[in-house]
Amino acid sequence: MKTYRIAILGCRGRGTAAARAYHAHPRTEIVGLCDLIHERYNALGKELNVSARFTDLDEMIRQTSPDIVAIPTATELHYDLCMRVLEHGVHIEVEKPMCVDLVEADAVIAKAEDKGVQVAVHHQGRVGAAMQAIANAYNAGKIGNLRYIYGSGKGYYGGYGLMNIGTHMLNNMLHFGRSCKSVVAHLTTGGKPITPEDVVPSPSGMGTIAGEYITATMQFEDNVTGTLLQHRFGKMDTNAYTMELFGTEGRLFWKLGGAYYLPTPHYLPDGNNDKWESLALIYPDHYNPKSSADEMDYWFVEDYVNALDEGRPHVCSGDEGRHVIEMMMGIFESAAYGKRVDLPQTDRTHPLLRWREESGLPSPAEMPRGYGEWLNLEKKRIS
Ligand SMILES: NC(=O)c1ccc[n+]([C@@H]2O[C@H](COP(=O)([O-])OP(=O)(O)OC[C@H]3O[C@@H](n4cnc5c(N)ncnc54)[C@H](O)[C@@H]3O)[C@@H](O)[C@H]2O)c1
Incomplete structure (x- = not known):
């Protein structure tokens, strides 16, 4: 070998x-x-x-x-x-x-x-031990037919959260939704729908972003829809970084280092509920948990x-990575132009820069690279 x-x-x-x-x-x-x-x-x-x-x-x-x-x-x-x-x-x-x-x-x-x-x-979350457990349960038919996927970030400013964390979550969703046909998104900054003035450079050099709060709906294959929230929290909360799959017969829940299964599609407050079950995480045989290598x-x-x-291509192939960028750019474009965006888009330029230019504004002014400093400045601008 x-x-x-x-x-x-x-x-x-x-x-x-x-x-x-x-x-x-x-x-x-x-x-x-x-x-x-x-x-x-x-x-x-x-x-x-x-x-x-x-x-x-x-x-x-x-x-x-x-x-x-x-x-x-x-x-x-x-x-x-x-x-x-x-x-x-x-x-x-x-x-x-x-x-x-x-x-x-x-x-x-x-x-x-x-x-x-x-x-x-x-x-790496797409192939890690928790996702292997979720995928196994899903492929075994434990939740029946998939209806709906929900995913959330961990509280970064929405546009930055999308590029930084949403990229992982959308890739996770693709595992089950297979491909995204269209997106519809609503983005707000300071509690109002975004305007071209709200287009700003991303912290950490992640391009151009907008939106303090992002709420996006994706249309996947086979009538499956997904919702992605990238909302800025007052305090970051890694526990919010989760994905849930809703099927006709049950639900699966993914978080970093955890996989869970609920054998009913709905959780009803009538005292007759099944409980979430923890699924055994799956590791390669030769993985040594004592090594310095992270399992994902x-x-x-x-x-x-x-x-x-x-x-064959890697599960996290360049094509999948590019499709995730199509979804992220589609989210920005949908909110900017107030329309559904069909994927793959024919205009490949950055939709927020296009929007800003069309509105007669110059390129956004530079901002600090570090998130903390960036956020302080942005909060001042919004207020
Ligand atoms: N997958 C994840 O879980 C995860 C987590 C955090 C960050 N990230 C991503 O990782 C990336 C940042 O990684 P990082 O924080 O280690 O980056 P970094 O910028 O801190 O470090 C990059 C290193 O590359 C070196 N470098 C840059 N240009 C070079 C060149 N031309 N030749 C040789 N060396 C060069 C720099 O000197 C630096 O030491 C971002 O894309 C971020 O989104 C991913």
């Missing part, structure tokens, strides 16, 4: 998490680390005993001949770095969200197709290995 050669481009938080998973997996070997900052690749290199360390990504790829290059860097760099790495004809995985708009995502997919390689997007990142690696072995 082939051992896949992995190079890590970016050695901070997410690069460290990815590297630990590739290091722990028996079928992958880290052959190179790259960062612009020596301390970062040295710390990771020391931890994982990788001596091939670089500041230049092209040099790393030329010298180490990887099969896969992981690109866990800030979102605004994804497009440029993906294009540069793909030029070498290697498979990639890139952190979420894949890119900041559809023009970029289309170009990355086209480049990968041209080079005959794969793109995977690091939506490990599952992500496991699926990449299996995908390449089998010649």
Whole structure:
């Protein structure tokens, strides 16, 4: 069985998490680390005993001949770095969200197709132990036919929450809804429907956003609808980051590290309720929970290995990552123009920038990158 050669481009938080998973997996070997900052690749290199360390990504790829290059860097760099790495004809995985708009995502997919390689997007929740348990129960028919999917963020400012956390949740929903045909969304800022003045740069370099509160409805396949809430809470609440599947015969509930099943479609307050049951989480046989690798990142690696072995796309493929961006851009467009947006959209430019330009406003002014500072400034603007 082939051992896949992995190079890590970016050695901070997410690069460290990815590297630990590739290091722990028996079928992958880290052959190179790259960062612009020596301390970062040295710390990771020391931890994982990788001596091939670089500041230049092209040099790393030329010298180490990887099969896969992981690109866990800030979102605004994804497009440029993906294009540069793909030029070498290697498979990639890139952190979420894949890119900041559809023009970029289309170009990355086209480049990968041209080079005959794969793109995977690091939506690890889609393949993690809790989702494996939910998917197993769902495939076993435990909730009958799916009617409706509900998902929520954890309380970030809506537009930022959509790009940052909604990207995971929409990808989770796609597991069951398969593809999204259209979206309808309502976005408010300061309690009023958004206006072109409410189009602002995202914190953390995630492109252009709008909406303090986002309420979106997606039309999936087979008459299934989904609702996504990305509402700003006064205080962040990770427990709100959940997904629920409503079926004709029961319900399934996903949260980070937990999977639950309710054997009735409705929870009625008549004292005759069944209780939510905890489902056993599912891990790869060779996963060692004592290793430093997070189980979701490990599952992500496991699926990449299996995908390449089998010649199929990763479950979190570039196509899925791009479809998630179609949904997110569709949500912005629906609220801006007050209409249903059918997917895939033909105009691939960022709908909020288009909307603002059409209204005669210049590009949004720069804002701080850090979320805390960004939010303070935005709260002042709204009030
Ligand atoms: N999947 C998840 O659960 C999850 C969680 C948090 C963040 N993210 C995503 O991860 C990304 C951010 O990851 P991070 O916080 O580790 O990023 P970061 O910006 O803190 O670190 C990126 C590293 O890449 C290096 N780098 C940047 N350009 C480079 C270049 N040209 N050559 C070599 N090195 C380069 C930087 O020096 C830095 O050390 C974002 O896209 C974010 O949305 C994902």
